[in-house]
Amino acid sequence: MRKRSGTLMLFVILLVAYVFANSAVTSLSNLNNSQKEATDKTAEVNRSYYSLLDFDEETEYEFATRGLIAAPETLELKDSNGRVVWSQKAYEFVDEFETIPDTVNPSLWRDTVLNHSYGLFEVCEGIYQVRGYDLTNLTLIETESGGWIIFDPLMSQECTEAAMKLVEENLGKRPVMAVVISHPHVDHFGGIRGVVLEEQVADRSLSIEEQISSGKVPIIVPEAFTEHAVSENIYAGTAMARRATYQYGVFLEKGVKDSLAMGIGLSQSTGTLTFILPTHEIKKTGERIVIDGVEMIFQMTPGTEAPAEMNTYFPQFKALWMAENCTGTLHNLYTLRGAQVRDGNAWAKYILEAIALFGSEAEVTFQSHNWPHWGNDVIIRYMEDTAAVYKFIHDQTLMYINLGYTSDEISNMIHLPEYFEKVWYTRQYYGTVAHNSKAVYQKYMGWYDANPVHLNPLDQSERARKFVEYLGDTDRVLEMAYNDFLAGEYQWVAEITNILVFADPQNTAARYLCADALEQLGYQSESGTWRNAYLTAALELRVGNLKDESKLAKGSADILLNTTVEMILDYMGILIDSNAAQDIDITFNLILTDSNERYFVHLFHGVLLYYPDQTREFVDATLTCPKIGLLTLISRNETQQKLIIKIDGDSDIPMKLTQAMVTLDKTFNIVEP
Template sequence: MKKKKRICMLVLTAVLAVSGASCGSQADLSDTSKEASATTKEANGQVYAALDFKDQQEKEFAEKGLIAAPENLELKDETGKVIWSQKAYNFVENKEAPDTVNPSLWRNTQNNHLYGLFKVTDGIYQVRGYDMTNITFIEGKTGWIVFDPLMSTECSKAAMQLVDKELGRKSVKGIVMSHPHVDHYGGIKGIVSAEEVKRDKIPIIVPQGFEEHAVSENVYAGNAMGRRAGYQYGTILDKGPKGSMAMGIGLGQSTGTVSYISPSDEIKKTGETRTVDGVVMEFQMTPGTEAPAEMNTWFADKKALWMAENCTGTLHNLYTLRGAQVRDGNAWAEYIMEALSRYGKEAEVVFQSHNWPHWGNKVIGQYMENTAAMYKFINDQTLTYINQGYNSDEIAHMIKLPENLEKNWYTRQYYGTVAHNARAVYQRYMGWYDANPVNLNKLPVSESAKKYVEYMGDTGEILKKAQKDFDKGEYQWVAEITNVLVFADPENKEARYLCADALEQLAYQAESGTWRNAYLSGAKELRQGTTSDNNLKATGSADLKKSMTPEMMLDYMGILLDSNAAQDLNLTINLDFTDESKYLLTVKSGVVLYQKNTSSKNADATLTMPKAGMAAILGKDEAAQKKAIKITGDQDVIKKLTEHMVEFEYFFNIVEP
């Protein structure tokens, strides 16, 4: 039976190779980028009729309060690598949208291209457009309280230099990090060092659970999330009318040096206050909204409300394309309304960690209500459809925002989309399974792709039909069917190029910047192959891993250890930490288990070490291991433990097997 199956697969492979080669050039199937098709031009033209382009409120708010900005902004790291560039987006200035960009997204890109130092209100300033996130400076009696110090140290350092130049040099008296996403803390060492924090007793204030979630999101699944983030943020794309645009909460992701300093002060409940350098701040806890741990901040004397990333001037994600825990749309809406109840009557300005502030009490009330209603609608309407028996795919194509919500420029789908957020609600309540037993244990995509092609017949004929559908503007279907051919035979260039062309046209029509980036990233890799350029990703820092608790390190060890490959591995190890509690590590059939404050007299070995020794084990740093770890018992125990630990490849394939 196995031999017969192998012969069938060889015949199929030969058929695919011959039929793929004989397809011929039915159209301009090549590795080059194409112009917008007639269908795409028509679709983008309809956007002008759907939206009020005379409404300039968001642009006016994006420009308001500008103090200073360099004529061209381009930041480099110490090696000369460009890690952030506003200069690259100069092509959007004072120009109408080309056919290759959704006009609404073009406008959002123009607004995000308005960068520099801005005054929000008396004593509150923001540097915007120096990274994906805003960095905010609250003026105290003698220095600054800094909110959300960006993603890269090079970016936050440049922002601080602009503030020093325009407002006078002052020391940092406190730091507030609203939530544990890397673009809100990674640049912290660009404004202050760990030594300064300790010496000057600078408080680092965060919501409860911040460090736990910073680690779980950015370390446990960090490799896969980082690779997928490259698609979401378009880091492999050129900037331009056929390339990456803004994506709702900024122009993209900086690729500089990420740092981390552990927080010193956790806010645990709504209504807690802190006074730093004479500034009184009241915090509102908003867990489970844009992040598992997040908080807003109220400045009563300034009538100013910081909404963190709970309001952003665009539809955000209940599930982000890079991957993350699904967020609670119902809770998100409720916390915005709670903020409106607590502070809305007095607030004269609402500002946030992305995009620009909104001024005026009436405007603020509408802004917050409409934003809350958007998330509440998606949550409730999805559940309505779920209870009528519709599955995730069906709901994603059925749901649409009510017209009075959809028409607001600050509720447009530049970052998140209604379709994907509906899928997130479905996943939150129902999981991935749609109750159809056919989908209980589906074949791996490469296997099913080969069977699809075998059933459909000649690859060349499939491509001819796909080309006809492409000419009719059926780009989603063409992308789907040609990607099946790619997974069946990744060497089929005609299939790769036609799939890329279809994805490209979908990108040109997309209002969501993240969808545009994902489509174009897929198209680029289909045409050119998966990239391996390390300059396209941020420079990692060991700071976060050093801040991991022993439990976090042991959990991460379980992720690194390939349990299937190590199923014959059984070890018992006493971990005698000199700066932490003791642990008993048990590896049972390749599975990592541990117990705190426990040891075994019959352990295979005892490792006496500081916590840094465990970091050396996880990093397979033999020199550091010898220096930090004393082994009693089996001297090869670390080798046995680490030989089945995998090293993750960052640039794994996405649009091909």
């Protein structure tokens, strides 16, 4: 009897395996490039958030909507060519659903609803914000005579102009007395020409007191602001911009299967980026400035959310501006677009320092993203909780490092304590505990995990080809991957199928299955940036690299024109293809007519070296020009070069330089070779 039962059982197992395997083959043949619904596994993962979080707790919703003065019924902003550069209209779908779709993490849906609250808000008497008109908030402080001190004038000029129009319609047209920029990320200064023109700006050679009394507009920033604002947008700017299309979901539609909010706002605007040189740098904590009756006390917080950053306290309003150090979400110690890693330990300490300096008096905290928090007890808890999360990630990662764990191991092991898991304003909408722990690892240990196998691994495409060679039957691999997809193992399916894509980008079955797996990971993600990255990769696997620059923000010459000569020379060195230029050996003197600077420059064996404050007698040529002449070399504009650059000696020097420089691809591949 047992023998017969065993035989029958074996038969059943073999039959099920046969049916399952054949159904997998059939399903593989049906793989396509369309978006999919959430699987049962994804729906189950998303439903688990209802038991984790208290969705009936509405304090954050009350704060996000408190103080609304006015808002247009529909908000969609366009540039002079009619191109949409910002849209709240695109997110109106969140108002149409009675229940949250399975294709969305319910916690992220809630954050999207909160960020869909837009308009002109009163923070407290005398302080106002325009929120939801860009990724960043436009903040206005009313001065004694009725002017404005403006904090962080958004990312795009068009958005800033629209925000100021809303202010003027409801609070009247008023003069701008000063502009304060909290830190050098472009979403905080790119719209500056929407509030002030160059000719209205104070003379930066004057003291801050003289600037204020001159009647012109001072632009106040933290120390080293300009250096970081320019270098971040120049040295690795092309790569960051391309990677940002994944982080911010630039090519995605807005919807239940596409892009949602991302913790610090809905998305980046794609209007015109502008820049004006600051006129005064804050250099130390405790520095005080009074502008038309408004006293500001500054706290320096370098190395937190940005290399140069500062908080500001307004004693007369009992209001504490926390810049981007507290934002109502877990922020990034490492941002997915690429940037220098941030110091979680310092970040926590500066928040605690702010509590020590201003916490006994403050009745409201407000910042450059999301909404304010009111009440002394509330804001102390808000700041302490935020500091504690960054401190936790920092300390726990180091604990695991010292126990011998690697970056990938730690990112899978580390989880917030239960208390912080349930706090809405420390949820992982922007940064995540997983990738922030990797940032801590990188800061202290670098890329190497001490395993010599990983010292010099093969490049991704070569490794993929060897994988496929060893795996042999890729069809069988795809069948197994599809079975794992049905079992909900989306991360593994994405990994193995992406190897197949890198080995053979034309393997459509691998592309489509990888896309389907990434899509489910996106649907499950509480982090808006993770969702965007997963779904953008899925889109490009299905339809190919879009190579579309029309949806990117429009750059302006402002930043390049305010770059130092040494930064431009450094950037030229970055552009040199050393393999192509290894036989070039040229020397030239560089004389800048507008800045009275002199350099000796030597390009040899593919390396560009320069010596400040030097010219030499025996060189191939001397190039004399204003600083803009260097930009004509980078842009390879031969007509402008001839007009702007005077050459004594070898007239082919500009040609030899430009021939040695690569042309950057702003739309390089990411999820395929």
